[in-house]
Amino acid sequence: MFSQTNKAILVSAFLSIIISIGLNFIPVTFTQSKFWYVSVAFHALTSFLLHFLLFRKAADPRDNTFKIMFASMGRLLLCMFALLIYKLCDKQNFTQFAVHFMVHYILFTVFEIRYLLKFIKTQNND
Numbered sequence: 001m002f003s004q005t006n007k008a009i010l011v012s013a014f015l016s017i018i019i020s021i022g023l024n025f026i027p028v029t030f031t032q033s034k035f036w037y038v039s040v041a042f043h044a045l046t047s048f049l050l051h052f053l054l055f056r057k058a059a060d061p062r063d064n065t066f067k068i069m070f071a072s073m074g075r076l077l078l079c080m081f082a083l084l085i086y087k088l089c090d091k092q093n094f095t096q097f098a099v100h101f102m103v104h105y106i107l108f109t110v111f112e113i114r115y116l117l118k119f120i121k122t123q124n125n126d
Contacts, residue, residue: 008115009047009108016040016104023100033096042082042101043108046075050112068116072109079105 020036033039050071083101087094 008111009044009051012047012108012111013040013044016043016107019103019107020100023103029096031096031099033093033100035093035097036100039097039101039104043104046078047108047112050075064120068120072112075109 017037017040020033020040023031024033024036026032054067054071079101083098086097086101090097
């Protein structure tokens with residue numbers, strides 16, 4: 001199970017890097033961020049942490065839905081808090097960073113949901 005988690009997170013990170021590099025080549029100033037790699041690292045670390053906390057031990061399959069909803073809500077709140085901190089630290093370049101951050105958030109969320117649906121399906125079959 002952990003190798004599947006790593007694969008989903010690494011694919012998300014790789015696609016995020018490609019998208020950020022592509023956004024930086026667009027000749028529009030609000031898509032060019034100098035610190036896009038911080039966003040990729042933040043999302044990859046939070047994904048690893050959440051999967052470690054969610055699936056560190058076998059639990060009752062009925063609790064998985066609650067855990068997954070709680071993790072998604074916690075991740076959203078953590079992301080909003082990270083954006084708030086960035087806005088307070090660097091108001092001038094906030095829009096550029098926020099564009100990359102939200103693209104990465106959406107991409108990591110899509111892969112996370114895809115992985116979690118597979119996980120729930122395998123848990124229900126057991």
